[in-house]
Amino acid sequence: xxxxxxxxxxxxxxxxxxxxxxxxxxxxxxxxxxxxxxxxxxxxxxxxxxxxxxxxxxxxxxxxxxxxxxxxxxxxxxxxxxxxxxxxxxxxxxxxxxxxxxxxxxxxxxxxxxxxxxxxxxxxxxxxxxxxxxxxxxxxxxxxxxxxxxxxxxxxxxxxxxxxxxxxxxxxxxxxxxxxxxxxxxxxxxxxxxxxxxxxxxxxxxxxxxxxxxxxxxxxxxxxxxxxxxxxxxxxxxxxxxxxxxxxxxxxxxxxxxxxxxxxxxxxxxxxxxxxxxxxxxxxxxx
Numbered sequence: 569x570x571x572x573x574x575x576x577x578x579x580x581x582x583x584x585x586x587x588x589x590x591x592x593x594x595x596x597x598x599x600x601x602x603x604x605x606x607x608x609x610x611x612x613x614x615x616x617x618x619x620x621x622x623x624x625x626x627x628x629x630x631x632x633x634x635x636x637x638x639x640x641x642x643x644x645x646x647x648x649x650x651x652x653x654x655x656x657x658x659x660x661x662x663x664x665x666x667x668x669x670x671x672x673x674x675x676x677x678x679x680x681x682x683x684x685x686x687x688x689x690x691x692x693x694x695x696x697x698x699x700x701x702x703x704x705x706x707x708x709x710x711x712x713x714x715x716x717x718x719x720x721x722x723x724x725x726x727x728x729x730x731x732x733x734x735x736x737x738x739x740x741x742x743x744x745x746x747x748x749x750x751x752x753x754x755x756x757x758x759x760x761x762x763x764x765x766x767x768x769x770x771x772x773x774x775x776x777x778x779x780x781x782x783x784x785x786x787x788x789x790x791x792x793x794x795x796x797x798x799x800x801x802x803x804x805x806x807x808x809x810x811x812x813x814x815x816x817x818x819x820x821x822x823x824x825x826x827x828x829x830x831x832x833x834x835x836x837x838x839x840x841x842x843x844x845x846x847x848x849x850x851x852x853x854x855x
Contacts (some may be wrong), residue, residue: 571594574586575819578804578823578824579822579823580823580830583627583802584630587802594798595821596818598635600800601805602627605648624661632668637704637708639709640710642700642702643698649691670703670704674700674701676699676764677764678698678699680767681766682769709794711790711794715787716758719756769781782815785801789812789816790816793816795818796819798819800821801821
């Protein structure tokens with residue numbers, strides 16, 4: 569099988585093995601949310617926090633190989649509590665990835681807007697997760713204009729009365745190199761977003777062991793790819809990333825070890841194709 573045999577497919581299997589059949593430098597974007605340590609045990613068996621880095625590194629080595637030099641890897645992950653404290657496996661993973669050639673380019677935060685309240689003896693409920701952005705080089709494909717947001721009501725009052733300092737670049741007093749010119753925002757309707765993404769945890773399949781809203785991969789697909797690019801989710805679950813890629817006219821490849829979820833992903837893709845009409849065609853489910 570060549571690369572064309574893996575485009576627009578949902579495949580059952582271990583991503584480390586499946587990606588091993590792909591050529592070097594062929595993927596534009598990898599977006600995924602792997603099983604967190606000791607999580608999704610009934611679905612994927614679970615991986616202990618102490619073993620997580622050793623389990624995951626061979627897979628990200630394959631990600632690094634198949635990703636284009638201009639591509640990006642977005643990793644949605646969250647550390648867990650073990651024996652009353654936060655385990656460090658997420659940070660250990662980031663450090664090990666940097667040693668193996670990855671650049672830790674940015675970190676985004678996914679704020680779960682609909683996270684319901686909760687309290688434990690020494691902490692509160694998690695309502696956010698990491699979205700680590702890794703690349704192979706400092707110069708990579710990025711389309712910031714595609715994710716701009718409305719300026720907001722603050723501009724109506726903030727821009728009415730501008731001081732002299734608001735009309736010139738104000739260099740940082742701490743020497744960070746950043747500055748501002750508030751008058752540049754006059755007349756603008758759109759602005760660049762922050763690195764905090766406010767999205768609800770609603771997802772297609774409420775029976776799946778993870779909540780991954782379609783708006784999350786869509787945001788990164790818009791930011792980091794163009795139409796016709798190849799988007800891969802190596803822990804595909806119920807197929808949300810692939811549906812998002814199809815919806816946005818990108819090629820896609822979804823891989824998961826759970827056959828039932830692959831069949832569900834296939835059904836979702838078929839529905840998206842029928843609704844959209846122009847989405848790429850190709851064979852789907854395959855072992």
